[in-house]
Amino acid sequence: MTLNRTRRRRSQLGALPLTSMIDVVFLLLVFFLVTADFAKKENKLPAALQTEGGGVSSSDLQPQIIQISLEGEQVIYTIGQVRCSDRVSLESVLNQLPRDPGVAIKSAPDVPIQAVATALQAARNAGFARRSYVPGDSSN
Amino acid sequence: MLSVDLTPMIDVVFQLIIFFMFTSQFGDLRRTEVDLPREQGEEETVQQQAAMIIDVTREGTYRFESQETSLLEVERIASAGVMNQSESTPFDVLIRPDRNAPVAHLDRLLLRLSNVGVQKWKLATVEPDGGAP
Numbered sequence: 001m002t003l004n005r006t007r008r009r010r011s012q013l014g015a016l017p018l019t020s021m022i023d024v025v026f027l028l029l030v031f032f033l034v035t036a037d038f039a040k041k042e043n044k045l046p047a048a049l050q051t052e053g054g055g056v057s058s059s060d061l062q063p064q065i066i067q068i069s070l071e072g073e074q075v076i077y078t079i080g081q082v083r084c085s086d087r088v089s090l091e092s093v094l095n096q097l098p099r100d101p102g103v104a105i106k107s108a109p110d111v112p113i114q115a116v117a118t119a120l121q122a123a124r125n126a127g128f129a130r131r132s133y134v135p136g137d138s139s140n
Numbered sequence: 141m142l143s144v145d146l147t148p149m150i151d152v153v154f155q156l157i158i159f160f161m162f163t164s165q166f167g168d169l170r171r172t173e174v175d176l177p178r179e180q181g182e183e184e185t186v187q188q189q190a191a192m193i194i195d196v197t198r199e200g201t202y203r204f205e206s207q208e209t210s211l212l213e214v215e216r217i218a219s220a221g222v223m224n225q226s227e228s229t230p231f232d233v234l235i236r237p238d239r240n241a242p243v244a245h246l247d248r249l250l251l252r253l254s255n256v257g258v259q260k261w262k263l264a265t266v267e268p269d270g271g272a273p
Contacts, residue, residue: 049259113242136243
């Protein structure tokens, strides 16, 4: 009796369409591979675009200016008379400034773009809603 | 009684799903590898796809849709985008620069964009691996 039942079960298992199952399994595999996001997640730092002397608003509101320059290999962020060389100190200086006039960022042409991102991030972390970047005339 | 064979139907349905996933994600797949600035960035409340994505390479070339593009061409595309923008769909420029590229490359591009009336832009960043750099 027991032998008969086992035989019946085996014959049922044998009827399972393996080829189509593998088909579906592979499709599922491909589907999950396609939907998985392997790319590194990118974030964004929004900023306004201002041209030097181009807008009336820039001179009227007198935004505080972060001037970025390069001394040797060191990136220097200057706000008025204060000079900072890293984001932490830049952020602490920005924290003491009024937020309403906003902040403008200007940079020397040889500075790496990472420094501009750092300045934008520091301004954002300090709570400046109005952040603008003033591109220098690098045509020469 | 006529029985519906489920297996080939699932096959076909999945094929269709994969096809549509591929075609809809085509824009993202075109994203080229760039060593982006390493900053936290800003969490976006509304995920908005940028109207124009420009890569800035370390050598000072510009790429639009993975194709090397001249500044003149970038200016032309941006100009058309600005003209067609509306209140609900503002023209949004996302710049993906190499973090070690000099600012001069970025300035050249931004000046051109500003010339055609672009007022806002976004800088793409990646989160630093080991906290703040």
